[in-house]
Amino acid sequence: MTLSRRDTLFLGAGAALAAALPMPAMADAVADAISAFTGGADVAEGGVTIDAPEIAENGNTVPVGVSAEGAESIMVLATGNPTPAVATFTFGALAASQSGSTRIRLAKTQDVIAVAKIADGSFKQASATVKVTIGGCGG
């Protein structure tokens, strides 16, 4: 079989399309996780604080703290991980502040998103970009 110039261009376009596909699929997983948490309600920007380093030298343990005034629960997502879910903090009656810190794994440079469910039923979110120089998900 001989490849004409037109065939080659067509193959190239197909390969480029296949390479571009995983990105929207990841974005969908993040959107799905957020809508599962909010039940489809609108999410306002701001009102949530993410305490994360700008540059993480080791993606295996990235210290991340989240807090949101008056929050019932806060969900943390890592948009660039194989699975975006990280943790969901739920605060009880004896929590002195609606904040928590932990250490997470980040596979590569990506955005960390925190979505807070406020006691009045509204939702707020914030995101922070963390540059990762060595990945944490076995990569």
Added chain:
Amino acid sequence: MASGVKPRVKVPKSASAGEAITIKTLISHPMESGQRKDGDGNPIPRSIINHFTCTFNGETVIDVKMEPAISTNPYFEFEATVPESGTFEFTWQDDDGSTYTETKEITVG
């Protein structure tokens, strides 16, 4: 099955009523994410702690649902209010069904 799991918790010995105290917890656990491969290229099965709770005299302080993205030796830091003397109870639930608990007394006066 995770081996060598050891919970460690740091709680102040005493506090004044209604004071906000900071609690730090760490538990030794490999937290295999299920994303890694061994030397032969076979995936290593997932083995993580999926839930952490802290209660004070039976009332919830914090409840955390954990996913494989939590790092090895999960660490948590949070704040709690102590209305009276009592006991903090910390519980970690493993994927394999094991539960690890730790208790700490605090005196309010």
